[in-house]
Amino acid sequence: MAKVNVCLKRSFLIVISLIAILCALMLALTLFTHGHLYNNEEMDKLLPGLQILYSLTILTLILAIIAMYGACKEKKWALIMFAVGMIIGTLFWIVNDIQGLAQRPKVVEQLTMHFRPVLSWNDTSEINENLKNVQINFQCCGLDHGYLDWGYNIPESCLCTENPTNPCVAAPRNSSLFEHNIDDQPIMIxxxxxxxxxxAHIMMIMDATLGIILGIILLWTLSVVLCILILCRLSKKDDVPVVVYSSEAKAGNYTALEDTAEHI
Known part of the structure; x- marks a missing residue:
């Protein structure tokens, strides 16, 4: 069994350490998300995804520990187990990334259909309160048809700030914004x-998620490649010179060298 190159082993250990740290962070994030959404009404829909993340992070973390042991002790069985497990995990991430890219155009239509029912306004509903927060954050008004979606009761969250980044228009004078307005100055919304x-915000989050998955795929693939290189090195035998016995190689078959200084 040949000796593994030091640089190759160190590179593999560095990559494995990065994977272990990443898995620990993902596990902590999954635990935080689970605890934060524990009493959420849609928890039943989110639970299968959280269970998949639990399984992936814990199994990958265990594989990383096994890989560290296999690399330090040069154990083939540990490295083979890690390589097989990571190949399966990489294929899983690749399939999910491809599905995400394929479903991306349909997500826009699904989001539009999801938000359409919000257009049936109810001023006391929690949905409207959330929309008012959205209006403040994104500097917009209404959901689909601008301020017309609010009818008479245009909320103050539609009011333009001093230095708006999005365009503003004058609010209709027959709206609730002019109830307590004394002067005739226009109110900009x-x-x-x-x-x-x-x-666009949701799609940006989706694109960022797909980019993170792509980074995970590349890191997982690099670890598999380094692991296979180490296995190939361990399977290779060192060339040992053949020792041939000779009957002439006796203890007395040598000539002592004389010191030339004695003859000078």
Missing amino acids: YKESCLPYTI
Whole structure:
């Protein structure tokens, strides 16, 4: 069994350490998300995804520990177990990334259909309160048709700030904003609706998630490649010179060298 190159072993251990740290962070994030959404009404829908994340992070963390042991002790069985497990995990991430890219155009339509029922306004509903927060954050008004979605009761969250980043228009004078207005100065509100900004924000999060998955795939693949290189090195035998016995190689078959200094 040949000796593994030091640089190759150190590179593998560094990659494994990064994977272990990443898995620990993902596990902590999953635990935090689970605890934060524990009493959420949609917890039943989110639970299968959280269980998958629990399984992936814990199994990968165990494989990383086994890989460290196999690399330090040069145990083939540990490295083979790690390589097989990581190949399966990499294939899982690749399938999910491809599905995410394929479903991306449909997500916009699904989000639009999801937010359509919000257009049936109810001023006391929790949905409207959330939309008002969205209007403040994205500097928009209404969901699909701008301030017209609010009808008469245009909320103050539609009012333009001093230095708005999005365009503003004058609010209609027959709206609730002019109830306590004394002068005839126009009241400026945001012109654009919030639906495009909301969808764009969700899609940005989705793209960031797909990018993180791609990074995980590359890191997982690198670890598998380094592991296979170490296994190939361990399977290779060192060339040992053949020792041939000779009957002439006796203890007395040598000539002592004389010191030339004695003859000078």
